[in-house]
Amino acid sequence: MTNGWEESSNAWIADMGENGDKGRQFILDPALLKLIKSEDYKSALDVGCGEGRMCRLLAKNGIKPIGIDPTLPLIEHARNLDNSNEYIKCFAENLPFEDNKFDLVLSCMSLIDIPVYKSAIKEMVRVLKPNGDLIIANLTAMNTAGSEFGWQKDECSKPKYYAIDNYMYEKSNWEEWRGIKIKNYHRPLSFYMKSFLDNNLSLKHFEEPIPIGGGDDFINHIKRMPWYVIMKWRKNEI
Numbered sequence: 145m146t147n148g149w150e151e152s153s154n155a156w157i158a159d160m161g162e163n164g165d166k167g168r169q170f171i172l173d174p175a176l177l178k179l180i181k182s183e184d185y186k187s188a189l190d191v192g193c194g195e196g197r198m199c200r201l202l203a204k205n206g207i208k209p210i211g212i213d214p215t216l217p218l219i220e221h222a223r224n225l226d227n228s229n230e231y232i233k234c235f236a237e238n239l240p241f242e243d244n245k246f247d248l249v250l251s252c253m254s255l256i257d258i259p260v261y262k263s264a265i266k267e268m269v270r271v272l273k274p275n276g277d278l279i280i281a282n283l284t285a286m287n288t289a290g291s292e293f294g295w296q297k298d299e300c301s302k303p304k305y306y307a308i309d310n311y312m313y314e315k316s317n318w319e320e321w322r323g324i325k326i327k328n329y330h331r332p333l334s335f336y337m338k339s340f341l342d343n344n345l346s347l348k349h350f351e352e353p354i355p356i357g358g359g360d361d362f363i364n365h366i367k368r369m370p371w372y373v374i375m376k377w378r379k380n381e382i
């Protein structure tokens with residue numbers, strides 16, 4: 145059964161361009177880079193690397209990345225743009241690496257796309273060195289819970305309020321925008337938090353980042369309903 149990523153690859157690559165979409169450019173990448181630069185990471189695994197933007201950013205910042213993703217056209221595009229780093233086609237739920245390999249494991253907007261998130265988190269922690277960091281960027285659970293109703297508009301078509309329902313029910317949604325049509329997953333925040341806590345991790349950073357640019361309307365829009373959550377979890381020594 146397809147998740148839409150193969151079919152959406154060309155549209156995704158076009159939408160990301162060189163610097164990512166608006167959310168990545170003005171919210172995610174600056175917040176992630178700040179975290180990444182605050183430690184002396186030498187090696188990193190980018191889980192669900194897509195067309196490789198984060199791997200290229202990691203490499204620019206002196207960190208040796210490996211990118212993994214199950215969507216072949218995205219991996220091939222990443223390899224074409226960057227032949228000095230390794231990109232491997234595989235699933236997060238079954239990583240082809242030995243235990244305790246990486247200083248940093250990064251999942252940038254991939255947990256929402258991963259069907260068996262508990263196995264993926266277990267694998268990400270397995271390949272992380274003790275005292276290494278797992279950095280997660282994901283859509284907020286409020287955001288994914290709103291995929292059914294979402295922004296309600298007033299009579300002038302201005303966003304009035306953001307409607308969510310059935311928050312505690314895990315479910316998959318088909319999302320469609322700018323030629324991309326993919327399946328992603330809503331899970332309450334507590335489901336992810338429980339899985340991190342069950343895997344020998346300690347929370348070191350938690351943020352609902354707001355844009356550092358992109359115009360006042362964009363900033364106000366995100367302040368009304370945050371799109372992203374960013375966390376840094378450290379793997380305990382035992």
Ligand SMILES: C[S@@+](CC[C@H](N)C(=O)[O-])C[C@H]1O[C@@H](n2cnc3c(N)ncnc32)[C@H](O)[C@@H]1O
Binds near residue numbers: 198251
């Ligand atoms: C929203 S994109 C994020 C891409 C990139 N990390 C970024 O932030 O621009 C989600 C990615 O997750 C990948 N993906 C889907 N299922 C996956 C799985 N089971 N394991 C790892 N990655 C998966 C998709 O192929 C896609 O590249």
